[in-house]
Amino acid sequence: MPDEDDTTDAPDRPSDLMEKVVSLCKRRGFIFQSAEIYGGFRSTYDYGPLGVNVLRNVKNAWWEAMVQRRDDVVGLDAAILSPPAVWQASGHLANFTDPLVDCRKCHQRWREDKIGGVCPACGSTEFTEARAFNLMFKTHAGPLEDDGAVAYLRPETAQGMFINFLNVLQTTRKKPPFGIAQVGKSFRNEITPQNFVFRTREFEQMEMEFFVPPEDSPAWFEYWLAERFRWYTGLGIPEDRLRLRHHDPDELSHYSAGTADVEFAFPWGWDELEGIANRTDFDLKAHAAASGEKLEYFDPTTNERYTPHVIEPAAGATRTMMAFLLSAYSEDEVGGEARTVLRLHPRLAPYQVAVLPLSKKETLEPLARSVLASLQPHFMCDYDVTQSIGKRYRRQDEVGTPWCVTVDFDSLEDHAVTVRDRDTTEQVRVPVADVAAELRRRYEEA
Ligand code: GAP
Numbered sequence: 001m002p003d004e005d006d007t008t009d010a011p012d013r014p015s016d017l018m019e020k021v022v023s024l025c026k027r028r029g030f031i032f033q034s035a036e037i038y039g040g041f042r043s044t045y046d047y048g049p050l051g052v053n054v055l056r057n058v059k060n061a062w063w064e065a066m067v068q069r070r071d072d073v074v075g076l077d078a079a080i081l082s083p084p085a086v087w088q089a090s091g092h093l094a095n096f097t098d099p100l101v102d103c104r105k106c107h108q109r110w111r112e113d114k115i116g117g118v119c120p121a122c123g124s125t126e127f128t129e130a131r132a133f134n135l136m137f138k139t140h141a142g143p144l145e146d147d148g149a150v151a152y153l154r155p156e157t158a159q160g161m162f163i164n165f166l167n168v169l170q171t172t173r174k175k176p177p178f179g180i181a182q183v184g185k186s187f188r189n190e191i192t193p194q195n196f197v198f199r200t201r202e203f204e205q206m207e208m209e210f211f212v213p214p215e216d217s218p219a220w221f222e223y224w225l226a227e228r229f230r231w232y233t234g235l236g237i238p239e240d241r242l243r244l245r246h247h248d249p250d251e252l253s254h255y256s257a258g259t260a261d262v263e264f265a266f267p268w269g270w271d272e273l274e275g276i277a278n279r280t281d282f283d284l285k286a287h288a289a290a291s292g293e294k295l296e297y298f299d300p301t302t303n304e305r306y307t308p309h310v311i312e313p314a315a316g317a318t319r320t321m322m323a324f325l326l327s328a329y330s331e332d333e334v335g336g337e338a339r340t341v342l343r344l345h346p347r348l349a350p351y352q353v354a355v356l357p358l359s360k361k362e363t364l365e366p367l368a369r370s371v372l373a374s375l376q377p378h379f380m381c382d383y384d385v386t387q388s389i390g391k392r393y394r395r396q397d398e399v400g401t402p403w404c405v406t407v408d409f410d411s412l413e414d415h416a417v418t419v420r421d422r423d424t425t426e427q428v429r430v431p432v433a434d435v436a437a438e439l440r441r442r443y444e445e446a
Contacts, residue, residue: 013329014331017267017329018268020340021322021326021329022196024325024340024342024398025051025196028398028399029048029049029050029051030047030048030051030054030325030350031045031046031047031048031051031196032047032048033046042193043190043200043202044200045197045318049350050350050351051321051350053349053351054321054324054344054348054349054350055204055317055318055321057348057349057350058317058320058321058324058348059183059204059206059317061231061347061348062231062315062317063075063181063206065231066179066313067181070179072174072178073179073180073181073208073210074172074179074180074181075180075181075182076160076161076164076168076180076181076182077182077184078154078163078164078182078184079154079160080153080154080185080187081139081141081151081152081153081154082152082159082160083151083152084150084151084152085290085291086152086159086163086287087136087152087159088290089286089287089290089291090159090255090283090286090287091254091255091286092134092136092155092159093134093136095254096134096136096155097132097135098111098112098113098132098133098135098190098191099111099113099130099131099133100112100130100191101115101127101129101131102127102128103119103121103122103126103127104124104126104128105126106119106121106122106124108121109191109192110192111191111192112127114192135155135188135190136152136188137152137153137188137189138150138151138152139151139153153186153187154187155186155187155188156205156207156314157182157183157184157205157207158207158209159283160182161180161181161182161207162284162287162295162310163287163291164180165211165287165295166293166295168180169297175297175299176211176212176213176297176308177210177211177212177213177216177220178210179209180208180209180211181206181207181208181209182206182208183204183205183207183317184204184205185203185204186202186203186204186205187201187203189201195266195268196322197318197321197322198266198319198322199319200318203316203317203318203319204316204317204318205314205316205317206315206317207312207314208312208314209283209310209312210224210310210311210312211297211308211310212309212310213308213309214280214281214307214308214309216309217280217309217310218278220311221258221276221278221311224276224311225244225260225276227313228262228276228313228315229242229262232262232264232320235324235345235347236327236328236343236344236345237264237323237324237327238327240265241264241265242262242264242265242273243262243263243265243270244260244261244262244263245260245261245270246260247259247261253277254282255277255279255280255282255283256277256278256279256280257278257279258277258278259275259276259277259278260275260276261273261274262274262276262315264326266323267326273315273316273319273323274314274315274320275313275314276311276312276314277311277314278310278312279309279310279312280309280310281307281308281309281310282310283310284296284308285307288307295307296308324344324345324348325344328342328344328345328400330342330343334425339394339397339398341397341398341400341423342397342399342400343400343423344402345446346402346403346442346446347443347446349399349401350380350399350400350401351379351380351381351382351399351401352378352379352380352401352402352403352443353379353380353381353382353401353402353403353404353405354381354382354383354392354396354401354403354404355368355372355375355381355383355405355407356383356385356389356392356393356406357385357406357407358389358406358407358409359409360385363409363412364407364409364411367407367411367412368383369383371405371407371432374432374436375405375435375439378436378439378440379439379443382396384396389406393420397422400422401422402421402423402442402446403420403422403439403442404419404420404422405417405418405419405420405435405439411432415431415432415433416430416432417429417430417432417435418430419435419438419439
């Protein structure tokens, strides 16, 4: 794992990578500015027809690795709205703040810890005293807007797992070490949302709370660091664009006894994709004290009762999707012609397959449609008949479709189709009867 601040671009990665990916996202329907027809609503984004597929694939890949393929982790989907008592106990009401300063010259507001003492807008070094700005979105539940009706949009999914600890323990008969995983929206009133979907006010998290006997927490912390790093490389982010960075003691969150971030080499430098924290027994003890419930585990083999410690891998789904797109974007040449290609892992691509009848002529349509129907139970498929086959291949390359299946006039005679590979552009002829199995094989092997 590289450790130095080296974000040098690879030869096929353009220097204006960020602009190119943002433009591709808009142009091809991955991500739109929210409320665009009203001038846009800052820091919120809508995921279009292709983006929603990628985002789902990211979340599904996480769920498969963290829940489906394990017998020691179960899932949860907790409410987004919650009462102040949860956030009082968790420490968020008191501590979930960023230091807010106003520039004395241009009056713009900034997060003090992100600007290095210089106003990014006007260059001034004169600021107001920093004040703690709480990042939680506050609202009212019910028809009265009084203090008794205050509710918060969750700023992390994690607390849903802690407050359901007993429910899960009792209903699943799990015992430590075991985890509860959740994927869902979180909301933070970020002072300076920025860098496209990297830091937004509404975003999605993929978090898991892993409850362990206290003495085992250092070993589990190391275990989850390695597992999580491997998840990103397994889905195609090159190792030299990822690193693990351990937090200095003065950086630690109020609940953490140790945190390491998985960082990605974004175009602006190394930045966080995921935090893996040793949260000790902070949360369970805090909620036990505030609620009066015993949030403990009774071990019948030793007759001991204890509060488990928690190792938490906490990732951002939307931020991670952006890292996958940035890492997949490349430009190369095919047959002397420039092309843009998203080298997304087939599991993450918005479509795994595009079915392309060579011509619009009606004679090809029945066979092309029946090939499409045979692939749709297995894969997300696109069906495209417009423009030349070369242009259609380029369009699919640009959105990351790993395989194109072309139905031509010979197909009517030999009952075979051409399968083209996005990365190598290699084309092979495959019998129609075998094409689903052949693509499945390639998908499983990717
Ligand atoms: N439960 C611990 C927790 O929430 P965090 O480091 O604040 O930890 C975890 O958040 C992950 O959530 C981050 O690594 C990032 O990927 C994502 N995330 C946090 N704030 C975000 C924001 N404003 N926009 C997009 N993603 C965000």
